[in-house]
Amino acid sequence: MRFNYSHVVRIATLASRKSWSPRKLLLPLRAVPKGTTVTIGLFSLFSTPIGKQEEILEEMVKRGILEYQKGDAIKAEKLLHVALKTAQDLHDKNGITFIYDLMANIAFDTHNYRKAEKIFRDLIGRLIGDGVDPDHNKIVHVSAKLASIYGMLEENEKAEQGFQFCIDTMNKKIAKGASDEDTLLLTGLCLDWYARYLMGHMKLDEASANFQKAFELCSKVHGLQHDQSLVLLNDMASVLALKGNAAAAEEKMKDVISIGEKIQSEHMPAFYVNLGSIYMQNKSYEKSRDACAKGVNLAKKMDNKEYIEEAETCLEELRKAMRLTH
Template sequence: MKDEPEEAELLLHDALRLAFQSNNQKAITYTYDLMANLAFIRGQLENAEQLFKATMRHLLGEGMKQEDNAIIEISLKLASIYAAQNRQEFALAGYEFCISTLEEKIEREKELAEGVMSGEEKANTHLLLGMCLDACARYLLHSKQPSQAQVMYEKALQISEEIQGERHPQTVVLMSDLATALDAQGRFDEAHAYMQRASELAREVDHPELHMVLSNLAAVLMHRERYTQAKEIYQEALKQAELKKDEVSIQHIREELAGLARKSSPLA
């Protein structure tokens, strides 16, 4: 939390040594998980992969089932690592495992009474499925497969709306991402409808990523050749990005505004 990852890593190695010395399996598993997450955050992907696999081996060795949410969460992180490493076959297999396992689990749990499994537990499993669908959709969109990404985003959005509501920040982001997938297919009118609603909700709830949603809306307007509106929205997005001190977004929006000026000029 204090942004001292090297010191955190040293402490975790000490913790792991003590856990092994006392043969405390739960402590070993917990520490491996913390070490894996730390490596993941630091971008040490190969190290994170090995640590996540070690965590999973310990959990399965303790009797945890493959369909347990904790196993799925680790599998999702592994799939994300493979995606970042451009190991497409492994990434897609990982996402497919997470999604299909959770869908089958949810189907079986539908008929379970409240006393056997709480509504909160069922909701958490649904939300985890939404996370997996979202991650897979992002990867598919990045891999230039927008129609497949659209299907994933639609399912993830439905889950988020049903469980968290339309005004939840994650729902707004998914709505915007779905619009981006539609926009990438040239389905500009549908994309605009979703993006317009996402921007309205983002303004209403003072969304932390309002500037990004507005920037996406402006991009759709540009593709529809509505240059005056696009410029206004980009300018609003730029103000919001500057308030957030998001330098990457500021640079991107300025570049888009420059491109827009060239497109809409009489000599363009």
């Protein structure tokens, strides 16, 4: 089950899908959002093509991703199963690993968490069997996904242990002098996901501290004017609102929107909805309506159904709140 976040604040979890990780072997959790463009660069993960079969394999994976983007998870899984068999026949280890990761991400996205758990556990076993060190970034990345899954399943002890393993492992690397982009961003990703888990359990001070650490790492690599930096600021504003500090939350969200407009962030609908929710918390209903309506209009321009749904939900909750005051 999903965490029961407060309806007062819209958390832009959708925005975190694809912004964090530059790693070319494993994709971030929910990193194949519907509607995004599949690029050829995505398939440089496979071993260097040596013949027709490799081309067929690449094409099957492309088709699987495209079917998922169109909303047909069942057809996508069938295509990926065929692709997996082909990769196994070709002994293409990178291809096998990549397809496993895609299948697990699809299982997670369709709320089949047990299936996703099994695939990710198998994936860790495969990586270790191939000689990958247990503290390698690849293993940590999959472990962070598993921790998130355990959080969704409310297996909290496993979730805590998983997140602590990931964060401790990455902090040790940084303490030893690791400063490459991959390591810094993976550390930020682990902190971000752990903060979301903590926020879902209303451990707001801890969540805020972890979001802050994630933000510092992200802005160190990407700078402030970057989508993921803004998403983290958005989430920090959400924590402030949940703690009852609506004035500070409002100011932070205004900063997010100001920067987001400059860089034409794809997450502007979610940012406006969050601002509208904060206004609603303050009983500034006219401002809330304007912000949520702006979110709806932007989401429709982007043809983003998930953001449209969030924005329309915000307006519906606003109407209910206004009726209660009369």
